[in-house]
Amino acid sequence: MDINKLQRENIKNLRPYSTARDEYKGQASIFLDANENSYGSPLDQNYNRYPDPLQLDLKDAISKIKGVPIENTFLGNGSDEAIDLLFRAFCEPGVDNVVILPPTYGMYEVSANINNVEIRKVDLLPSFQLDLDGIAEAIDEHTKLIFICSPNNPTGNSIIRTDIETVLANFNGLVVIDEAYINYAKQRTFIKELTEYPNLVVLQTFSKAWGLAALRLGMAFASGLVIDVLNKVKPPYNINQATQDIALKALENIEQVNDWIKITVEERDKLSSDLAELAMVKKVYPSDANFILIQVDDALSTYNALVDQGIIIRDRSKVSLCEGCLRITIGTTQENEILLKALKSL
Known part of the structure; x- marks a missing residue:
């Protein structure tokens, strides 16, 4: 997979916004660079400083649990942000298309519609498993993403692993495996396969097993090239400091x-x-x-x-x-x- 060919032309040439925290690295005692309120916050804890735009401390803690390097990890405002950014980075509006597999999580379709990207639906089989022939027929040179939810929402079943591997091995775009419910499944996560499939994106979340739905914190794991693209197009400070602090505390209670x-x-x-x-x-x-x-x-x-x-x-x-x-x-x-x-x- 050539990531340069996969991403939108305007994204290839995009210069991301450079934050004050991007431009300065190191230790200091006086920060007069980001136009923050120097006097603090009207709270018990100060939140007057902008957070780490790449959430490196939190990613490091996640890495110790998931076994995925920081450079292969993206954090978003829920998994929904990662889903939206995948459309915005890799799908040319009015030109490209994506494949979804109903019945499935509704945000794939909503994000496609918001971004004016054609949706090609291939219903699951009556067993709620993949219709591999139908998926193969739906794909063309403009298909950029295939979304597979496993365990699937709303059916609850895991998708047969070898079927997912067949899609990964035969599709030149990104295969997005949504593992929001993986903690409750017997089937093992696909994050261990990131080195084998450069077109693999795995979504996980803090909203379910971790009990932090109100924080809106999602994870995407992928090749470093894909993560670099997501970091380039995301808002500068997409994960606030309070969320980072609470998530770090939660990770201590596994x-x-x-x-x-x-x-x-x-x-x-x-x-x-x-x-x-x-x-x-x-x-x-x-x-x-x-x-x-x-x-x-x-x-x-x-x-x-x-x-x-x-x-x-x-x-x-x-x-x-x-x-x-x-x-x-x-x-x-x-x-x-x-x-x-x-x-x-x-």
Whole structure:
């Protein structure tokens, strides 16, 4: 893969904004370069200084856990920022196209539409696995990105690894594997394959297993050439200092996160079994994520009845291949029991 040929022509020649923190490296006691408020912040902790634009301390801590070098790591305002930047950097509006595989995460399509990039949809097979022949037929010389969500949202299943490898080996554009739910899956992450596939981009997030959805912090792992492009087009200070500080603190508590993952998987398996016993439930789909997709007799009525009892799940019945389906996030033991009791009462 030639990254220069893949990226947009105007991005090749783009000179990124140079921040005050980019121009100065080293130690100092007086900073009069960035027009900040020199007196501090009206808070217990000062946030008057601009943050590290490349988040090197945070990336170093992530590197120790993920085993991925800093130069192969990009941090964004949620994974959504990385998704948007991939469109902006590599897809020429009105010319290029991307392939998405419904049912899947909705932001791929939204970002494509925002950036005026053609979407080519290749539905998953009824097994919720890749239609390799359909993907091959959809690709042409203007296809820049293929998005594969694994474990997939909203279906919950992992995509067969060898099928993903087939796409990686036969496509000259970027293959983006969204692993937002990988912590709950038996299948291992693809970040260990970055050295083997230069066209691989892996997305992960702090929003799920790490319990930091409110911070909006996402990760992208890719070749150094791809990361360099993303860093060139991103806003100068896309990750604020408070987010960097809190994330660094969270990374010190990986044992707690692992405990929550273990409990969530146990609750997922128990809830799946309990839901399968309900007469109203026609099918419980296998899940490698922190949610379960179920098919019921009347999805909308069930959804509304739960809303009336203060229980909010997700109606996915209008999504391709998910007719009559509801998506249920795994809650605490108590929340799952309340949900079951409510469903039994309908």
